[in-house]
Amino acid sequence: MSADRIPISRSCVAALATLFTCNALILIAGCSRDTPAAAPPPPEVRVLVVKSQSLANIIDVPGRLQAVRTAEVRARVNGIVQRRLYLEGSDVRAGRPLFAIDPRELRALLNAASAALARAEANAANARQDVTRYQGLVAQKALSQQEYDAAVARLRTAEADVALSRAQVESARLNLSYTTVTAPISGRAGRAVVTEGALVSAASATPLTKVEQLDPIFANFSQSSSDVLAIRKEIASGALRVPQLLEVEARLVLEDGSVYGFVGRVNFGDLAIGEATGSSEFRAQFPNPNRVLLPGQFVRVLVEAGVRPRGLLIPQRAVTVGPKGGTVMVVGAKDVAMSRAVTLGELQGGSWMILSGLATGDRVIIEGLQKVQAGKPVRVAKDSTRTVALAPVVVRDTARPASQ
Numbered sequence: 239m240s241a242d243r244i245p246i247s248r249s250c251v252a253a254l255a256t257l258f259t260c261n262a263l264i265l266i267a268g269c270s271r272d273t274p275a276a277a278p279p280p281p282e283v284r285v286l287v288v289k290s291q292s293l294a295n296i297i298d299v300p301g302r303l304q305a306v307r308t309a310e311v312r313a314r315v316n317g318i319v320q321r322r323l324y325l326e327g328s329d330v331r332a333g334r335p336l337f338a339i340d341p342r343e344l345r346a347l348l349n350a351a352s353a354a355l356a357r358a359e360a361n362a363a364n365a366r367q368d369v370t371r372y373q374g375l376v377a378q379k380a381l382s383q384q385e386y387d388a389a390v391a392r393l394r395t396a397e398a399d400v401a402l403s404r405a406q407v408e409s410a411r412l413n414l415s416y417t418t419v420t421a422p423i424s425g426r427a428g429r430a431v432v433t434e435g436a437l438v439s440a441a442s443a444t445p446l447t448k449v450e451q452l453d454p455i456f457a458n459f460s461q462s463s464s465d466v467l468a469i470r471k472e473i474a475s476g477a478l479r480v481p482q483l484l485e486v487e488a489r490l491v492l493e494d495g496s497v498y499g500f501v502g503r504v505n506f507g508d509l510a511i512g513e514a515t516g517s518s519e520f521r522a523q524f525p526n527p528n529r530v531l532l533p534g535q536f537v538r539v540l541v542e543a544g545v546r547p548r549g550l551l552i553p554q555r556a557v558t559v560g561p562k563g564g565t566v567m568v569v570g571a572k573d574v575a576m577s578r579a580v581t582l583g584e585l586q587g588g589s590w591m592i593l594s595g596l597a598t599g600d601r602v603i604i605e606g607l608q609k610v611q612a613g614k615p616v617r618v619a620k621d622s623t624r625t626v627a628l629a630p631v632v633v634r635d636t637a638r639p640a641s642q
């Protein structure tokens with residue numbers, strides 16, 4: 239064994255390895271205490287600086303269509319239906335014949351009444367001649383005054399019989415005219431309830447058909463008493479400006495989602511609250527020249543109930559709707575995100591109308607909400623902070639004329 243080589247046992251090697259490992263761990267722990275881990279940067283968001291503007295107050299309510307006039311055509315005399323004189327489902331004018339009832343019995347009654355009238359007129363003529371003849375005899379003292387008075391009484395009775403007979407003739411002629419059933423109003427005649435050969439009765443007013451006027455047409459809708467009260471409070475406070483009732487415009491959304499092309503106007507508002515429904519009834523009138531709208535059809539009525547002079551609109555994607563209402567995230571002082579509860583109004587297009595909870599100048603986060611936490615700082619994108627006044631989306635069809 240040479241002098242420059244010193245034998246090292248395996249136990250010494252293990253001890254040296256353990257010493258080096260401990261020193262390395264101590265150094266690493268010291269570095270971690272001296273250099274903390276860097277915090278993640280605040281999430282980037284885009285904001286909308288809200289601005290008040292004049293907004294149409296649009297109320298979206300369900301409604302049901304109703305004909306302006308509805309006439310139930312019924313039998314006014316007894317008889318057998320001979321013919322149907324109209325095409326079911328067609329438009330008819332007032333006075334147009336609809337049904338023909340067997341007139342023979344009523345024509346016979348008219349002839350009998352005419353004969354009774356002729357007899358009464360003959361009796362009256364004879365009584366008139368007697369009175370004229372008796373006047374000269376009374377003047378010559380050849381006839382008593384009592385006999386003359388009796389002749390005058392017979393003349394008056396005969397004239398009364400003539401008037402009664404004439405009334406009976408008129409009644410019989412009127413009943414005979416009822417054998418031709420005519421349309422009481424202009425409109426669309428419905429399905430015939432009876433067919434040829436059916437016995438109809440005046441006592442039971444047998445229904446024959448129905449005529450409905452479809453142009454214009456009514457849309458009936460209602461508002462709850464709480465909504466009516468809220469609107470009245472907003473009008474009193476100046477938050478809502480409402481025109482006269484007959485100047486309030488309305489539009490219809492049909493069952494397939496399409497918007498009806500004609501503008502209507504509200505022409506009735508009930509001042510009472512229904513005991514069974516707890517709501518107030520309203521009605522709007524719409525032109526219907528093409529018969530697109532039909533009675534009984536369900537629609538959505540968009541009523542432009544005034545203007546909010548200081549209205550606020552927020553994009554729908556910026557609002558979180560929960561069981562307790564809506565909330566938005568706003569950027570406060572020092573760019574810290576805060577949750578804000580808001581009172582939502584109508585949904586106009588892709589934006590919510592905000593009734594309370596926000597003010598002009600508030601910065602509402604509209605993009606980047608997934609990474610935002612309330613009370614944590616955010617970084618506002620440089621190209622997003624701008625004042626935007628969102629216009630309400632109101633569907634208009636300018637190619638169609640509006641109602642007058």
